[in-house]
Amino acid sequence: MINSVLQSQIFVLDQDQALDFYVNKLGFEVAEDIDFGFMRWLTVHPAGQPDRKVLLERPGPPALDEQTAAQVRDLLTKGAMGGWLLFTTDDAQATHDELVARGVEIADGPNRQPYGIDFGVRDPFGNRIRIGQLAELSRPLTAEDFAAQS
Amino acid sequence: MSTRQDAIEDQNRRMLRARDAMDRTYAEPLDIPALARIAHVSESHFIRAFAATFHETPHRYLQRRRVERAMYLLRNTDRPVTEICFQVGFSSLGTFSRTFTAIVGETPTAHRRRGPIAPVPGCFVMAWTRPSATDRTAGSDRAIEQFRISSRPEPRRRFKS
Numbered sequence: 001m002i003n004s005v006l007q008s009q010i011f012v013l014d015q016d017q018a019l020d021f022y023v024n025k026l027g028f029e030v031a032e033d034i035d036f037g038f039m040r041w042l043t044v045h046p047a048g049q050p051d052r053k054v055l056l057e058r059p060g061p062p063a064l065d066e067q068t069a070a071q072v073r074d075l076l077t078k079g080a081m082g083g084w085l086l087f088t089t090d091d092a093q094a095t096h097d098e099l100v101a102r103g104v105e106i107a108d109g110p111n112r113q114p115y116g117i118d119f120g121v122r123d124p125f126g127n128r129i130r131i132g133q134l135a136e137l138s139r140p141l142t143a144e145d146f147a148a149q150s
Numbered sequence: 151m152s153t154r155q156d157a158i159e160d161q162n163r164r165m166l167r168a169r170d171a172m173d174r175t176y177a178e179p180l181d182i183p184a185l186a187r188i189a190h191v192s193e194s195h196f197i198r199a200f201a202a203t204f205h206e207t208p209h210r211y212l213q214r215r216r217v218e219r220a221m222y223l224l225r226n227t228d229r230p231v232t233e234i235c236f237q238v239g240f241s242s243l244g245t246f247s248r249t250f251t252a253i254v255g256e257t258p259t260a261h262r263r264r265g266p267i268a269p270v271p272g273c274f275v276m277a278w279t280r281p282s283a284t285d286r287t288a289g290s291d292r293a294i295e296q297f298r299i300s301s302r303p304e305p306r307r308r309f310k311s
Contacts, residue, residue, distance in 0.1 A: 013159065070155055073155070073159055074158065074159065074162065077158075077159040077160075077162035077163045077166065078162045078165075078166055078203060078204070079166045079169075079170075105167070107170040107173075107174075108170065108173060108174045108273075111272065113272055118273075120170075120273060122166070122167075122170065124163075125163075126162070126163055126166055128273075130273060143226055143266030143267060143268060144266070146226055146266075146267070146272075147226035147227050147266065
């Protein structure tokens with residue numbers, strides 16, 4: 001049966017700008033960058049994890065007609081596209097500080113949560129990215145844990 | 151790509167940036183000049199552009215954010231209603247109760263009786279349980295019901311530290 005997540009997809013307005021953000025700011029590596037002429041297949045992955053790739057797709061023809069692409073771009077820039085990526089880190093505060101130093105826009109946090117420490121970032125287009133340092137848990141969390149936290 | 155569409159997308163991003171700021175600092179007074187600076191527009195343009203982008207005014211958005219946080223605290227803590235009112239940024243209990251009831255469709259105390267919200271990441275709680283701007287009672291009630299059903303209490307156990 002199905003046994004892993006291999007690739008995810010998000011929309012980006014500009015693939016060069018996306019490359020700069022995901023590689024130079026977030027420290028990702030390029031998995032594939034293939035120019036088909038009519039479209040560019042661009043995937044990245046966190047350093048050291050080549051088996052979890054993210055496709056950075058530009059909305060537009062031929063996959064989407066111009067009008068639909070415009071709607072996607074509108075939703076994306078309002079933060080209303082589905083694109084939501086959650087990444088882990090060993091040290092949320094250090095990662096946060098490093099990203100701030102690189103000029104990354106922090107949407108919120110770092111916040112201490114029952115499941116660890118996390119913070120939110122927007123990519124240049126409005127996609128929501130969450131970066132978490134996850135606590136080691138011996139059991140599933142309950143509402144009580146969250147109540148104790150707030 | 152038309153220049154007009156570029157301008158709309160650019161404005162969307164600037165309004166989203168300001169909305170993120172409101173989500174971060176919801177307990178502070180609504181500071182239109184500061185938000186307009188984040189969005190790089192004039193104050194009067196900010197209110198118009200925000201409303202055009204998200205279909206509600208910044209003031210209304212902030213109210214719903216505060217009410218959502220209050221809903222969470224009412225259900226997941228045993229703090230007094232007055233304390234929660236001030237904690238989420240209201241400065242008068244009367245305004246809080248009136249606004250809460252108008253948006254949620256029930257009083258803070260009645261809402262508290264619904265019990266704790268299911269344990270899911272905070273950012274999703276903030277997004278999903280924020281009362282609907284348009285479909286006031288129906289939308290909120292459905293969300294509230296979903297969260298309640300999935301949040302059956304589990305036996306109390308201690309965190310491993």
